[in-house]
Amino acid sequence: MDGIVSLREAVAELVHDGDSVALEGFTHLIPSAAAHEIVRQELKDLTLIRMTPDLIYDQMIGMGCARGLVFSWGGNPGVGSLHRFRDAVENGWPHPLEIEEHSHAGMANRYVAGASNLPFAVLRGYVGTDLPKVTDTIAPVTCPFTREEFMAVPALHPDVGIIHAQQADRSGNVALWGITGIQKEVVLSARRSIVTVEELVEEFEPRPHQVVLPSVAVGAIAVVPGGAHPSYAHGYYPRDNAFYEAWDPIGRDRDAFRGWMERHVLGTEDFAEYIESLVQEGVGRR
Amino acid sequence: MDGIVSLREAVAELVHDGDSVALEGFTHLIPSAAAHEIVRQELKDLTLIRMTPDLIYDQMIGMGCARGLVFSWGGNPGVGSLHRFRDAVENGWPHPLEIEEHSHAGMANRYVAGASNLPFAVLRGYVGTDLPKVTDTIAPVTCPFTREEFMAVPALHPDVGIIHAQQADRSGNVALWGITGIQKEVVLSARRSIVTVEELVEEFEPRPHQVVLPSVAVGAIAVVPGGAHPSYAHGYYPRDNAFYEAWDPIGRDRDAFRGWMERHVLGTEDFAEYIESLVQEGVGRR
């Protein structure tokens, strides 16, 4: 599936039960709308991949979409815990979650290896820590020139890579700028990809630290203004810090969480309705 | 040596006889002025590193600056041979040249490994070719996960990395745009670095496909307008295709070459005088 479609179609067509799915965006441009659509379509048994599982992963995990989680830092940035993630790991609710954990550097290298079509990447790290004891996907490799030993990590090849970007043009090229994180590598390492964007434009203007993904690298594109809320879209809207704080009590309680998700996500048709429903209720209410 | 200095000072201070020196710029932003300054200061025994040795390497080799050459493609693009390079390899003139040759992919990976502070990089390539038979710096490595075998190449860490860029600001940040090649990795992999720029500006404007090297990564900066001629500086001046063609007969003949270098490079104080001298003589004359 290529070109510009609705997010509902993109998810229905490209994401299947049991897939490994990476939704990336490092604090910036987090693809919230796509995560909600995955919840709405009640996808199951997903292996969720993400350096920094945050609210959207808390939501997908709490709603039972995930069988596994591959990650490097799972918290609510600046606020505290991801309670649904913790409940899954600590109490197996709504069901147990297999976890595979790395450091940020390890995850970044895994995406780079995937985008480079190499089965592994090498980095300075992990030795001396307990991570290799609990994570199978860390193994030593020796430099054939210096004979030094390093740790290797295997490539990531998500079935679906999902990102949010500021703009797409009508040829299907995608532009993002500001903090661009690992988005390029996610799209290039994935077997299929979905990009949600703030808007379609005729032509990209030069922007500071801009990354342009050429159309040949991009799968489905869906226009979803605001689709990164509560994270931000540089040049469009700021981070909704209040929402991250408001999430803490919502996520903390199973019933409050479930009710909130039913009202705002399952009970709405799309992201615009979700935002509408949040505004009407007031953010802080559980 | 940090900050903004003259090119003469930068080369005198940072480049020494016997150094390994990488002057990079992939068809675009080739640091010609810096190469000429190396010739003027009669540096010797250099190991010259560059993916695409072109006219400036022909000149440094022909003037006896080089002991060795690490490269992947040595020609006059769109014209033909580099005759000084060939004369050195085929006839040992002005003296023999040790060569270490790779593919472009191999060289690019070597710079990336250098910039990443890893002793080696891995790629899909080389197997089946004769390159591993003549180049020691290619060795097999096995993926610890899949057990597949790949070829590895060792990191490059030039003593000095030299590039040309469009702009620097007064804090010493450097901006280049258009085709940005391997320049970032050269500066980051090198022990010391020199950047020549077209001009100093107060602030960078966003440009398409721009790379900004932060000041902490950059060594000496010298302002040399036109310093990439006969290659080009995107947004400043185009490639001088006529000069590349005119170089063929000059480079072909030892005496013509030597005379030309004496008149235009050794006989001038700096790059501005060199351009002046070329204009006065007319490009085509040997």
Place this chain on the structure above:
Amino acid sequence: MSSGANRYTTDEMMTVAAARELRDGVLCFVGIGLPSEAANLARATHAPNCNLVYESGTIGAKPEVLPHSIGDGELAEHADSVVPIPEIFSYWLQTGRIDVGFLGAAQIDRFANINTTVIGDYGSPKVRLPGAGGAPEIAASAKEVILMLRHSRRAFVEELAFVTSVGYLDGSDARSKLRYLGAGPTVVITDLGILRPDPQTKELTLTQLHPGATAEEAREATGWELRVADEVGETDPPDEKELHTLRELREKTEAANKETQVLRELHARIGAARKR
């Protein structure tokens, strides 16, 4: 938490003490929270050329308000450069370019090893913590590491449930066998005082107390028998300028946050986009 007459909180004391550890001109890898406050306080006071690197990819960030996350737009806006995530780890951290890395911790042990992964058994943890993030490689590759965490028996433990990031392993020259680029944690700043590793054994030693705190309090709040230096110094309390600057920074941050009604603005924007 205000410490009475001096009119500053223990958090403020921690932040000020950490800021003072930063020399001007250093390249500093910053996490969010107290470390970010400390680094920005240093930049606003004695270390104007302190170069802040955030793991989101911003190099030479110059935030005017304190970021809430390590990837706020504020950080990219005025940075010298912004690079993709793979580069910040491979080209910047892994090369040993970073002079100082700031880390927090849920638990540390006497050799400044760090746990941010789990409390209890890994397979069925009592508390699942966020995990490693950038910490293991910061601890490995930054030339030195400044640790900041509040003193308590829950945090300062005899044995870590999990070693997420390495300090000095079991002390002495154990760390050097790992061929890490960095020297390891050179200072631990708590709400009670400052600990530094013993030059030989690398065991954390209380070398300094903040005003009003006692060595006894620190011993009480430590889960192992805490070494205390023969001569324990006293931290200078935050001076007027430090306190004023820190509070101004916080006020600016709060004001900036109050101004934005993100959700309402977004709602209006989406409505407008639909009409088009």
Place this chain on the structure above:
Amino acid sequence: MSSGANRYTTDEMMTVAAARELRDGVLCFVGIGLPSEAANLARATHAPNCNLVYESGTIGAKPEVLPHSIGDGELAEHADSVVPIPEIFSYWLQTGRIDVGFLGAAQIDRFANINTTVIGDYGSPKVRLPGAGGAPEIAASAKEVILMLRHSRRAFVEELAFVTSVGYLDGSDARSKLRYLGAGPTVVITDLGILRPDPQTKELTLTQLHPGATAEEAREATGWELRVADEVGETDPPDEKELHTLRELREKTEAANKETQVLRELHARIGAARKR
């Protein structure tokens, strides 16, 4: 080189024949010279959505004049994206995304192996050629490779002095043992005709002759006993549109070059900069 009545050169025939091999919409890795002409001719005629990738990092390049080097500014100006060199090799070529790679050669052998390194002994060569460049990995990873070179005994040799890039090694399934991503050279276009590998043995076989050329000429110009297909087709001569488009492309290129007086403009610019 004009072939008389038909009024086209053998180079033009080669370029047109190569252009015809490109299907619309393919992702094509282009070198400079005839390949670039062919790819741009295809884009201007039957394959408007042919996506040109140059090893300098330009993806979806849309040059309006023919570039002189694989890194001309013209290529970056209208590209969909421009990526650094490491990415073009790691993220684009090495992934097997490229549908068609164009290569030239100084020498090829009967199994379409390629030499662009040396003639004679490697240590003391008779002719030192430019070397590998991007060719070994294009030959390895592009889904198919189109080879373009003029037919002569110097170029079509019994044994290569050096294997720079792999075609089919010694034929049959030898290539598959290398676990390369691409199928290898699927066509060799010369000034006399077109050769394709035998499906079983992979030996290059003359399957098509350009108008006016004979199998005898091709045999004469080949340094091994050339296999000729039972039925040798004849290439359609360049049609009006192909010739017209190709020549217009060349004229535009020459005009663009004549316009620029780079050195004089640079001289003026430097003079002006000095006065400031």
